[in-house]
Amino acid sequence: MKYQTRKKALILLADGTIFHGKAVGGKEGSSFGEVCFNTGMTGYQEIFTDPSYFGQLMVATNAHIGNYGTSSEEIESNSIKIAGLICRNFSYHQSRPAADDTLENFLAKNNLLAISEVDTRALVNYIRDNGAMNAVITTEIDNLDALKKKLADVPDMKGLELASKVSTKEPYFFGNENATYKISALDIGIKKNILRNLSERDCYIKVFPYDATFAEMEAFNPDGYFLSNGPGDPEPLEAAIATAKQIIDNGTPLFGICLGHQVIALANGISTYKMHHGHRGINHPIKNLLTGKGEITSQNHGFAINREETEANKDIEITHVHLNDHTVAGIRMKNKPVFSVQYHPEASPGPHDASYLFDDFLTNIKKHKMQTV
Numbered sequence: 001m002k003y004q005t006r007k008k009a010l011i012l013l014a015d016g017t018i019f020h021g022k023a024v025g026g027k028e029g030s031s032f033g034e035v036c037f038n039t040g041m042t043g044y045q046e047i048f049t050d051p052s053y054f055g056q057l058m059v060a061t062n063a064h065i066g067n068y069g070t071s072s073e074e075i076e077s078n079s080i081k082i083a084g085l086i087c088r089n090f091s092y093h094q095s096r097p098a099a100d101d102t103l104e105n106f107l108a109k110n111n112l113l114a115i116s117e118v119d120t121r122a123l124v125n126y127i128r129d130n131g132a133m134n135a136v137i138t139t140e141i142d143n144l145d146a147l148k149k150k151l152a153d154v155p156d157m158k159g160l161e162l163a164s165k166v167s168t169k170e171p172y173f174f175g176n177e178n179a180t181y182k183i184s185a186l187d188i189g190i191k192k193n194i195l196r197n198l199s200e201r202d203c204y205i206k207v208f209p210y211d212a213t214f215a216e217m218e219a220f221n222p223d224g225y226f227l228s229n230g231p232g233d234p235e236p237l238e239a240a241i242a243t244a245k246q247i248i249d250n251g252t253p254l255f256g257i258c259l260g261h262q263v264i265a266l267a268n269g270i271s272t273y274k275m276h277h278g279h280r281g282i283n284h285p286i287k288n289l290l291t292g293k294g295e296i297t298s299q300n301h302g303f304a305i306n307r308e309e310t311e312a313n314k315d316i317e318i319t320h321v322h323l324n325d326h327t328v329a330g331i332r333m334k335n336k337p338v339f340s341v342q343y344h345p346e347a348s349p350g351p352h353d354a355s356y357l358f359d360d361f362l363t364n365i366k367k368h369k370m371q372t373v
């Protein structure tokens with residue numbers, strides 16, 4: 001689409017700051033959400049379809065978005081979950097043999113509003129200085145007063161329960177039903193690549209809705225439990241926290257990723273807090289305190305667990321720390337086969353430094369199975 005014929009658009013932040021751009025494709029209108037940025041140079045399709053981003057306006061810091069097209073293989077859920085896309089240069093053409101469509105078509109099919117030609121470097125600096133905040137992207141640029149009013153009514157991410165919006169309505173199965181191990185996974189926004197990673201490790205998974213009870217998950221007779229990633233504030237997830245407590249009491253191996261990690265912390269009485277602007281990218285450095293080794297990791301979170309309360313908790317040990325800001329990145333329970341991380345060992349397109357965590361989960365499962373037969 002020619003630059004000259006594209007609609008003018010802008011991003012209006014909750015504090016009144018405006019950045020200008022142009023609409024991508026023919027989609028017009030307005031889209032509201034919390035503005036956040038991801039620094040990954042690749043993986044845009046996985047980001048857009050990751051349920052953890054539900055309700056967020058995504059700023060891509062990579063200067064080129066769309067240049068390698070899209071592929072039906074590279075999705076983390078069946079639809080786009082971000083609320084809108086903000087980027088610098090949008091590629092209308094792609095040149096990758098493995099791609100099956102252009103990003104423009106993929107966005108149109110998912111009815112997503114996207115704007116490009118935005119000074120994303122200035123916008124990201126602004127968010128880094130002033131923190132994550134609500135915003136609207138819009139082509140309705142003559143109607144800013146009305147948009148400001150609507151924007152003021154958009155709920156804050158702090159306190160917002162979003163898992164129910166993206167979770168499966170009915171339980172379903174994933175993988176080979178003759179696999180050696182069975183996993184009950186709570187879907188509070190699960191990414192497909194987590195299911196692929198478990199299935200590749202000889203697991204058959206039953207995926208449960210966000211408000212499933214422990215009794216429902218236990219009825220599958222699993223060898224291990226899994227709590228997924230997902231969107232929103234972890235604190236309102238009362239059903240998931242109650243289920244996590246019962247899984248922990250039961251003593252069967254449990255693994256949690258990101259939102260699931262936060263739920264495990266909450267189940268242990270550790271509170272969570274909203275970060276200034278979060279961690280989103282694929283080059284975040286982590287130190288594994290058990291091995292002393294560094295890991296480069298994929299991250300996507302705006303909340304974190306309270307460090308002082310974690311250190312003071314007699315049942316919990318901190319296993320991983322984020323090297324940029326020393327936030328808690330991983331924990332395990334001292335006397336239970338329970339552990340979790342704030343980042344993404346399943347990351348696609350990577351990095352894969354942390355995929356050993358799935359192996360560790362399977363080791364816990366095998367040990368527990370030997371003890372219980």
Ligand SMILES: NC(=O)CC[C@H](N)C(=O)O
Binds near residue numbers: 229233234257301303
């Ligand atoms: N990827 C995730 O699971 C994110 C967890 C939570 N919604 C957060 O922002 O911190």
